Amino acid sequence: MPEPSAPDATGAELLEQRLRDTLAGATRPGQILTVAFSGGLDSTVLLHLLTRAAPALGLRLRAAHVHHGLQAQADAWAAHCAKACGTLGVPCEILHVSVDRSSGLGLEAAARSARHAALRALGGDWLVLAHHRGDQAETLLHRLTRGAGVHGAAAMRGVDARRGPPALLRPLLDEPRAALLAWAQQNRLQWIEDPSNQDTHFRRNFLRHEVLAPLTARLPQAEAGLARAASHFHEAAGLLDALAAIDHAAVECSRGASLAALLALNDARLKNLLRARIAVLGHAAPDARQLAEALRQLRTVQQPWRAIFGQWALCADAGLVWFEAAEVPLPGVATIWQGEPALHWGDVMVCFEPASAPDALAFRPGELELVARSGGERIRPDAARPARDIKTLARDSAIPPWWRAAMPVFKQAGRVIGWGEIGDVSAHGSDGWRIRIAPPNAKF
Structure with missing residues (x-):
């Protein structure tokens, strides 16, 4: 492991307390924290800090190392991470993943997708990531070069429960990398240096080494300013979401x-x-x-x-x-209703409600067959009008054309007595059933 020159350690002494405060504000006793542990500097410092802070807050700690198999040293890195966790007394799981090189995402993005999927599959309450302030500035630059909107420019969140569980927790997001390096050196920690992190062929590495590094060398406050800008974008994104909620309430029916x-x-x-x-x-x-x-x-x-x-x-x-x-809903196969209150038929849910009314359909369990349309079926929906074909009834009932094949035809003793929620008047009785169709997953 190379030994870089000693940085300014200002703030390193307060690093543990800031992390503890972040944990206390986001978590509850008894929750499970899973640390994404690559073995690099950032995740090594994060894991070391958490072994000191988590027990005092009643949190259960574990680590997970993702083995991508993309580097010749991958086995050695996994062994290093297992040993480091053993020294700290933290359970560690090695997750082997296969990176889809043909996904069209690019190797970097495909590896990240596989890694995140494997880590999320472990469950738990929180997936704890070691992103720091430099990563936040880099992410903002990366997204802006791709034309991100306000939500994209908000970059990463310190606490992100949008897609949990597990929710994402980044307790070091406001910390400069210099503070992490100072902590590692003060505590004589050992970490892995991944040579691929220096390969500027990858977009993020290019931004880190060829854009952000010279920018901060010329303007030392640039990194902090970019991270602060991401925070402003996050606030603006929240206001846009609030406006969307107001508009949704006004248009929803x-x-x-x-x-x-x-x-x-x-x-x-x-x-x-x-x-x-x-x-x-x-x-x-x-x-x-x-x-x-x-x-x-x-x-x-x-x-x-x-x-x-x-x-x-x-x-x-x-x-x-x-x-x-996007997939058009499909019909089911011929089925006999046996009295259940609801059943799945293809992509729709068919519900049966007991009814005592003139328009209740009179049939008993074992008598009603659900089948797909074969064409030419006709139904007389009320006594004042003649029988009409299902296509006409569907149009008059505002059932979209692409849903119509997914709606079951109901037969009793071989005779059509209904389609969808429309019943034939000749099948009505004073006691019977009313049929309700829950359409395919349609929401706004």
């Missing part, structure tokens, strides 16, 4: 959002709302081009319409707008 209310918003607020709802629903964030296209179609395309953007679809029909999965 029982089955989605009101198209008229959405179109009353200006483009900036509408894009902000769509972006926020996509995030809340767990879909991948759209790029600017996708969002602009979604906005264009929302304002100009005649209903009904369904536009696919990656793994999600934005849909509109009968004055309503909603998100759903």
Whole structure:
């Protein structure tokens, strides 16, 4: 391990207390902390600090080292991490991952994706990461060069529970690397130097060594200023989210959002709302081009319409707008209802409610068959009108075209008595059942 020149150790003495305060504010006694332990300087200091702070707060500590197999020294690094954890009395799990080099993400991003997935799969309450102030400045530069918006420029959060559990905790995020190095030298810690961290072929390494390092050499406060800017972006992102929540409350209705209310918003607020709802629903964030296209179609395309953007679809029909999965919902297979209150049929949930009303469908368990449409089925929905084909009934009932095949046809003794939530008047009785269909995952 190379020994760099001794840095200014100002602030290193307070490092442990600041970390302890961060832990006390974010965690509760009895929670499990999993340290992402690469064996490098940053995670070595983090683990050492946590072994001193966590027990006093009643926290359970463990470490996990991800073995990517990308370096010849990978086995030696895993052995080093296991030994270091053994010395500190911390349980350590070695996680072997396979990095998909053909993912199109690039080696650096693919390795990061595999690493995060393996660490999250361990569960626990908190995944503790060793990012420091320099990493925050680097992340901001990295995202700005890719055209990030306000949320992207907010960079990393010290406490991030958006996708937990486990939630993410970065207790060193406000610390300069010099403070970590001073702590390591004062406590005679040993760590790994990964040679790939010097390879400026990788974008982040280039930004770290060729951009941020000379920038801070010329302007010593640049790193702190960039980290402070990320904090300002974080505050602005919070205000945008609050505005999106206000707009969502104004446009939301029982089955989605009101198209008229959405179109009353200006483009900036509408894009902000769509972006926020996509995030809340767990879909991948759209790029600017996708969002602009979604906005264009929302304002100009005649209903009904369904536009696919990656793994999600934005849909509109009968004055309503909603998100759903990109894959078109599929019908189920022929099934006999046996009296259960609800059953999955293909991509929909069919619910049966006991009813004592003139429009209740009269059938008993074992009599009702759920089948897919074969074409030509006709239903008489009320006594005042003749039987009509299902296609016409679907249009009049505002059921989107791409959902219609997923709705079951109901047969009793081979005779069609209903489709979706529409029942044939000739099958009504004073006592029976009312059918409700929970549509495919459609939300706004």
